Amino acid sequence: MANISLEKLMQHGALWRGRQEAPVVENVEPTGWEPLDALIGGWPRGSLTELLSNRNSGLPLLMPALASLSKTERWLLWTAPPHLLYAPALAARGVLMERVLVIREVSRTQRLWAAEQAMRSGACAAVMAWFEHLETAPLRRLQLAAEQGGCLGILFRPTSAIRQSSPAALRLRVTPTTSGFDVEVLKRRGGWGGGRCLVRL
Numbered sequence: 001m002a003n004i005s006l007e008k009l010m011q012h013g014a015l016w017r018g019r020q021e022a023p024v025v026e027n028v029e030p031t032g033w034e035p036l037d038a039l040i041g042g043w044p045r046g047s048l049t050e051l052l053s054n055r056n057s058g059l060p061l062l063m064p065a066l067a068s069l070s071k072t073e074r075w076l077l078w079t080a081p082p083h084l085l086y087a088p089a090l091a092a093r094g095v096l097m098e099r100v101l102v103i104r105e106v107s108r109t110q111r112l113w114a115a116e117q118a119m120r121s122g123a124c125a126a127v128m129a130w131f132e133h134l135e136t137a138p139l140r141r142l143q144l145a146a147e148q149g150g151c152l153g154i155l156f157r158p159t160s161a162i163r164q165s166s167p168a169a170l171r172l173r174v175t176p177t178t179s180g181f182d183v184e185v186l187k188r189r190g191g192w193g194g195g196r197c198l199v200r201l
Contacts, residue, residue: 029152032064035197040170040188047169047189048143048153052161056082056130058174060201061181062154066126067094069152074125077118078102080111082130099125112138119145119153126152136165143167162186 028042043049043065051058066076076099078085087097103114108131115129119142127146134142134157146153159173171187177198184196 033199039197044169046150049170050155050168053174063093069125070096070099077127079115079129116145120149122149124151128154130156
């Protein structure tokens with residue numbers, strides 16, 4: 001086994017120093033929000049992202065990315081959203097409704113199965129799902145499915161899930177404010193958690 005000096009590793013960029021900002025992740029979908037892109041670099045493609053909020057908040061943060069992704073040939077899948085989607089509002093934000101699929105009124109087991117299959121299929125640009133609680137094993141399966149399908153896997157979960165470890169590449173705590181959302185990074189691939197921004201809608 002060849003000896004590689006610490007200095008060479010640092011020059012190569014394979015070693016991240018804790019005092020530095022997280023390295024730029026290239027395989028991302030721009031969020032469309034300048035402060036959020038500056039904080040996280042973009043939504044990681046082929047990965048699971050968790051948006052943690054007690055009010056099922058955070059969907060507006062995804063709208064610019066969803067509008068862009070809807071112009072591809074892949075689907076945008078909503079899996080058991082807590083509220084009916086209002087098509088005119090989505091269309092007004094640039095989402096092409098002919099690329100939208102919605103699964104409603106299914107059991108938790110069916111919802112998990114549908115989300116996993118859709119993420120893995122390669123047919124979806126983004127899969128969004130809402131879960132109150134998920135064990136670690138299903139979370140791992142969803143992360144692997146998002147990797148295999150190369151899609152944005154987005155889970156909306158309550159803030160109580162913060163205490164649970166997760167294989168998700170990105171975890172954000174999202175808190176509504178009078179002007180938009182306060183976004184705090186709990187975990188991100190390639191860097192520490194921490195850091196926050198205000199996204200004004």
